[in-house]
Amino acid sequence: MPGKSTAHTYPRHWKRPPLLLTHPFWRKVILLGGLVYLILAIQTIEVDWQRVYLGLERGWRFVQGFLVPDFTSRWNDIYAGLLESLTMTVTSTVAGILVSVPIGIGAARNLAPAPVYLACRGIITVSRSFQEVIIAILLVAMFGFGPFAGFLTLAFATIGFLSKLLAEEIEDCDRSQIEAVRATGASWWQVVNYAVQPQVMPRLVGLSLYRFDINFRESAVIGIVGAGGIGATLNTAIDRYEYDSAGAVLIIIIAIVLVVEYSSSYIRRWVQ
Amino acid sequence: MNHPSLNPQWQYRTPKQSLLRWFGWFWLVAFTVVCWQIMNENTIWAFVSDAPQQAADIGGRMFPPAWGYINNLWQPLWDTLNIATLGTLLGVLFAIPVAFMAATNTTPSVRFVRPLALLIIVSSRSINSLIWALLLVAIIGPGLLAGIVAIGLRSIGFVAKLLYEAIEEIDEKQVEAIRATGASGAQVIDYAVVPQILPAFWGISVFRWDINIRESTILGLVGAGGLGIQLNASLSTLAWNQVAMIFIVILGTVVISEWVSAKVRQAVL
Numbered sequence: 155m156p157g158k159s160t161a162h163t164y165p166r167h168w169k170r171p172p173l174l175l176t177h178p179f180w181r182k183v184i185l186l187g188g189l190v191y192l193i194l195a196i197q198t199i200e201v202d203w204q205r206v207y208l209g210l211e212r213g214w215r216f217v218q219g220f221l222v223p224d225f226t227s228r229w230n231d232i233y234a235g236l237l238e239s240l241t242m243t244v245t246s247t248v249a250g251i252l253v254s255v256p257i258g259i260g261a262a263r264n265l266a267p268a269p270v271y272l273a274c275r276g277i278i279t280v281s282r283s284f285q286e287v288i289i290a291i292l293l294v295a296m297f298g299f300g301p302f303a304g305f306l307t308l309a310f311a312t313i314g315f316l317s318k319l320l321a322e323e324i325e326d327c328d329r330s331q332i333e334a335v336r337a338t339g340a341s342w343w344q345v346v347n348y349a350v351q352p353q354v355m356p357r358l359v360g361l362s363l364y365r366f367d368i369n370f371r372e373s374a375v376i377g378i379v380g381a382g383g384i385g386a387t388l389n390t391a392i393d394r395y396e397y398d399s400a401g402a403v404l405i406i407i408i409a410i411v412l413v414v415e416y417s418s419s420y421i422r423r424w425v426q
Numbered sequence: 427m428n429h430p431s432l433n434p435q436w437q438y439r440t441p442k443q444s445l446l447r448w449f450g451w452f453w454l455v456a457f458t459v460v461c462w463q464i465m466n467e468n469t470i471w472a473f474v475s476d477a478p479q480q481a482a483d484i485g486g487r488m489f490p491p492a493w494g495y496i497n498n499l500w501q502p503l504w505d506t507l508n509i510a511t512l513g514t515l516l517g518v519l520f521a522i523p524v525a526f527m528a529a530t531n532t533t534p535s536v537r538f539v540r541p542l543a544l545l546i547i548v549s550s551r552s553i554n555s556l557i558w559a560l561l562l563v564a565i566i567g568p569g570l571l572a573g574i575v576a577i578g579l580r581s582i583g584f585v586a587k588l589l590y591e592a593i594e595e596i597d598e599k600q601v602e603a604i605r606a607t608g609a610s611g612a613q614v615i616d617y618a619v620v621p622q623i624l625p626a627f628w629g630i631s632v633f634r635w636d637i638n639i640r641e642s643t644i645l646g647l648v649g650a651g652g653l654g655i656q657l658n659a660s661l662s663t664l665a666w667n668q669v670a671m672i673f674i675v676i677l678g679t680v681v682i683s684e685w686v687s688a689k690v691r692q693a694v695l
Binding site: 174196200202212213216238242245285295297298302305372374388389400408411 | 438484548640
């Protein structure tokens with residue numbers, strides 16, 4: 155067939171195939187569905203532009219308050235809130251770790267018998283599925299306003315986070331070390347202490363520091379529903395339209411989060 | 427023969443190490459106790475001690491949940507989904523340029539632009555969406571828009587941080603290969619960087635969407651629309667059986683969104 159070789163021309167242009175959703179039909183369906191959803195969703199937003207316009211002046215005052223924060227005039231409130239937040243963070247992290255270590259060991263399939271495993275996994279699921287704020291609402295209703303309810307909330311949330319990750323870490327342990335220690339005739343406690351604990355300790359320290367960081371951030375939020383801490387101070391400042399004090403509180407929160415994050419990454423590197 | 431030096435016993439740590447450890451633990455415990463004391467200065471223990479009764483009381487009021495109340499919840503639920511989805515879109519839209527400015531290998535200037543991008547990431551990440559919502563409700567008024575913007579502002583830092591870490595981990599050889607063809611800066615990003623980070627990008631976005639669904643259920647507590655408004659109304663009228671129903675709806679939404687996000691991430695990664 156001589157004609158075939160003469161008609162053989164290479165394409166001069168290359169079109170990149172789609173990177174995602176390679177099937178043409180599904181691509182069209184999904185894109186169209188997304189578009190329809192977007193139109194429907196945007197229609198549900200009711201914006202009162204007059205209110206937004208009025209609010210712009212407040213927004214500007216907030217920006218000014220953030221740039222020129224006022225630490226002094228509400229310093230007593232800020233100090234009290236900050237002290238509550240920090241002490242709440244420390245105690246709840248420590249209490250959370252103390253409770254989550256046994257639960258984490260119980261939720262590791264290679265160390266715990268089936269009934270214990272299921273019970274511990276159940277506790278973890280319950281703790282993880284509810285938001286801190288919702289738990290705080292319930293605990294404030296039970297224990298009254300103040301940092302004690304916040305302490306319980308954060309400790310409870312810590313359990314779900316830490317136990318789950320600790321259990322996964324224990325399940326990923328090197329089996330040969332456990333076997334070696336067991337072969338010496340060690341009891342269950344000794345296996346946990348000499349074979350598992352050295353392997354998971356660096357990770358546990360790292361996770362605890364990370365959770366400390368999260369707990370501090372959350373302690374700023376649960377104050378809004380009455381569980382003590384800097385969140386209550388912030389809420390009051392915004393309710394009074396004192397944006398310069400609110401800006402000061404936000405700057406302090408950001409600074410503390412930064413300090414905690416940097417020092418915890420430093421300690422984690424030192425431990426590991 | 428029973429002299430200790432002739433009959434050494436194995437120990438986990440040297441004496442110095444264990445002494446150091448002991449002091450470390452001692453200070454940690456002491457510090458915690460001090461914090462506990464300061465924290466509970468104003469705690470009224472009478473309220474704490476009758477908590478089991480309160481819990482039983484609330485539990486009793488919650489128990490049969492107000493099933494019929496679900497008909498009032500469809501609209502707020504739809505609002506909640508919209509807040510989370512549109513907020514995620516908004517956040518992702520702003521996070522992409524911030525991530526490219528923050529990654530050391532794509533930033534226009536390491537000295538000037540990168541610190542600015544990192545500052546945006548840190549301030550967005552440190553402040554919870556509920557606090558953003560609190561501010562925005564005061565500024566632009568209550569409603570869905572405040573919620574969407576709050577979720578968006580909070581998502582910028584999260585998405586940008588994970589995305590810029592993904593950008594920094596890309597294979598530089600592919601970038602070099604594309605650059606060798608004479609591609610411009612934008613073309614290098616389009617053909618060398620984007621294909622490498624796209625799976626991570628979808629994974630991060632869906633992960634954040636999942637978190638945003640959780641967070642948008644409570645934004646209404648401060649007036650930013652969604653299920654939280656109903657929750658606030660039921661809480662302030664002490665209608666605990668309605669509260670229980672709202673909790674069930676929230677739990678269901680969270681479980682479904684977690685399932686969807688896990689499926690999508692499995693398909694993409």
